[in-house]
Amino acid sequence: MSVALFYRRCAPGPLHRKMRYDRIGLELAKTYLFGRGITNDLPTGAMAFLRTDPAERIPDMQILFNAAPLNAHPYLAPIVPPYEDGFAARVVGLRPESRGKIELASADPRKAPRIRQNFFSSEKDLRTLRNALRVAREVARQPAMKPYLAAEIAPGPKISTDAAIDAYIRKTAITVHHPLGTCRMGPSGDPHAVVDSNLRVFGTERLRVVDASVMPDLVGGNINASVIMIAEKAADLVRGRALLSPTRL
Numbered sequence: 001m002s003v004a005l006f007y008r009r010c011a012p013g014p015l016h017r018k019m020r021y022d023r024i025g026l027e028l029a030k031t032y033l034f035g036r037g038i039t040n041d042l043p044t045g046a047m048a049f050l051r052t053d054p055a056e057r058i059p060d061m062q063i064l065f066n067a068a069p070l071n072a073h074p075y076l077a078p079i080v081p082p083y084e085d086g087f088a089a090r091v092v093g094l095r096p097e098s099r100g101k102i103e104l105a106s107a108d109p110r111k112a113p114r115i116r117q118n119f120f121s122s123e124k125d126l127r128t129l130r131n132a133l134r135v136a137r138e139v140a141r142q143p144a145m146k147p148y149l150a151a152e153i154a155p156g157p158k159i160s161t162d163a164a165i166d167a168y169i170r171k172t173a174i175t176v177h178h179p180l181g182t183c184r185m186g187p188s189g190d191p192h193a194v195v196d197s198n199l200r201v202f203g204t205e206r207l208r209v210v211d212a213s214v215m216p217d218l219v220g221g222n223i224n225a226s227v228i229m230i231a232e233k234a235a236d237l238v239r240g241r242a243l244l245s246p247t248r249l
């Protein structure tokens, strides 16, 4: 689960300048023809893994940095007015205790399932996100940010007490890009386990699940590499290939 802080920039940044229709057209052509230019990348990618409390053994929060506001769009004044430039920091709780659930809503396989995220059923998750938001504010206060950061737009400086921050989190928290664990792996006696250690679905034959849903828990970061690892392992299982010999890293 995660919550975002939004900031106004002191002056329009490089991406904003390039978003004018004529300039962005040129950038797109550069990217298409030569693989270069500002459109060759997303205005994201900077991130940090931090501890909300020095007593934490390993990072329990992540900051995902967005170098453009959510309403960024190509413009050409006065026909399409420019947007106000800004950036955002999305803070993510990496080790939530709250557990959601996914259930069939109908016997019809075409009907969408019922998903209950159950955020903050553990009080600790709310506390972690509140502390994480404060850590992000601390980062934003650093002198290096001064030339860029004009003001915090949301939650805004008035939201400063625990109660006010919690209310903002409850109102705006969302899951990030890493849903997993809806078909989790576990021992046969575990009522929540769906697949065994060979990715086979309990109670069925010749059926495996191979994706992020089999992860028993979060890895505490972005999960794409783990998904690829599961897929590689599944390919070996299906082909009956022997285990790789242990390697010291």
Ligand SMILES: Cc1cc2nc3c(=O)[nH]c(=O)nc-3n(C[C@H](O)[C@H](O)[C@H](O)COP(=O)(O)OP(=O)(O)OC[C@H]3O[C@@H](n4cnc5c(N)ncnc54)[C@H](O)[C@@H]3O)c2cc1C
Residues within 6 Å of the ligand: 177, 178, 179, 210, 211, 212, 213, 222, 223, 224, 225, 227
């Ligand atoms: C915006 C975004 C950014 C991300 N950025 C990162 C990142 O920077 N680093 C990182 O590590 N991870 C990132 N992730 C997470 C990562 O991409 C996913 O966790 C990972 O792709 C999950 O793999 P998966 O195989 O479980 O599911 P998916 O990759 O979602 O694969 C599911 C596949 O099933 C197909 N499908 C769905 N329904 C059906 C159906 N009924 N019949 C047949 N096929 C179906 C879909 O088309 C899709 O191809 C990001 C995710 C998002 C959404």
